[in-house]
Amino acid sequence: MAALAEQYDRFKKMGAEIITVSTDTQFVHLAWKKSEKELENVAYPMGADPTGNLSRVFGVYDEATGLALRGTFIINPDGTLLNSEVNFYNLGRNIDELMRRFKANLYLARKANEACPSKWKDEGDKTLKPSSKMVGKVWEALNE
Amino acid sequence: MSDSIYGLQVGHAVPDFELDVYDPVKDDFDKKNLSALKSEGKWTILFFYPADFTFV
Numbered sequence: 001m002a003a004l005a006e007q008y009d010r011f012k013k014m015g016a017e018i019i020t021v022s023t024d025t026q027f028v029h030l031a032w033k034k035s036e037k038e039l040e041n042v043a044y045p046m047g048a049d050p051t052g053n054l055s056r057v058f059g060v061y062d063e064a065t066g067l068a069l070r071g072t073f074i075i076n077p078d079g080t081l082l083n084s085e086v087n088f089y090n091l092g093r094n095i096d097e098l099m100r101r102f103k104a105n106l107y108l109a110r111k112a113n114e115a116c117p118s119k120w121k122d123e124g125d126k127t128l129k130p131s132s133k134m135v136g137k138v139w140e141a142l143n144e
Numbered sequence: 145m146s147d148s149i150y151g152l153q154v155g156h157a158v159p160d161f162e163l164d165v166y167d168p169v170k171d172d173f174d175k176k177n178l179s180a181l182k183s184e185g186k187w188t189i190l191f192f193y194p195a196d197f198t199f200v
Contacts, residue, residue: 004191016187019163019176024196026173029166032196039168045176047163047190054161059151060192067194073158075188079178081158089194102189 003095005041015077016102021047021054023061023068060086072098074105117142 004018011018024032029046033039047054049068055061060071072093074083082105087093104116107123114127126142128134134141152158162177181188 016189018189020191022193026164026166028196043169045165045167047165068192071192073190075158077185079158079182081154
């Protein structure tokens with residue numbers, strides 16, 4: 001959460017609102033925020049999903065425990081889900097990777113006919129323009 | 145499963161939702177809903193985790 005807090009301002013300036021969500025209530029969020037030093041710099045809203053209803057919508061509700069799995073979802077301003085990542089309980093998330101995917105989504109929202117290949121990190125990196133000419137020639141397109 | 149309620153797939157519309165939130169900046173409770181964020185032209189990133197008072 002500290003890593004997310006560190007980059008929250010950047011996400012915000014780039015046009016995103018981040019909401020963290022667990023099945024705890026907002027009252028518990030308040031108490032946790034105020035007692036845990038790791039959360040000292042947290043500025044993002046902490047969402048409460050005590051019924052698990054929103055967690056179920058995104059397929060991250062664990063019926064056996066009543067908890068939400070570590071899922072991250074990027075939704076564009078039209079309300080379309082563009083990206084989804086779910087980790088099991090014991091694996092944390094890399095916020096640099098979340099930023100990379102958010103940047104790629106922002107870029108692709110402006111360049112509808114392009115695609116960001118696996119090594120894409122930031123604006124200016126190589127993109128692809130999928131077409132009939134690229135069939136069987138992806139290597140050439142990536143290495144030209 | 146174009147409009148499946150559970151386990152939404154990428155590429156599909158997210159149904160509107162409203163969440164009670166704790167806003168640490170205002171140090172107060174508030175609500176966030178998807179339709180308001182959409183009308184502000186904002187992207188929304190939801191970050192689920194298992195439980196407060198554990199590692200995240």
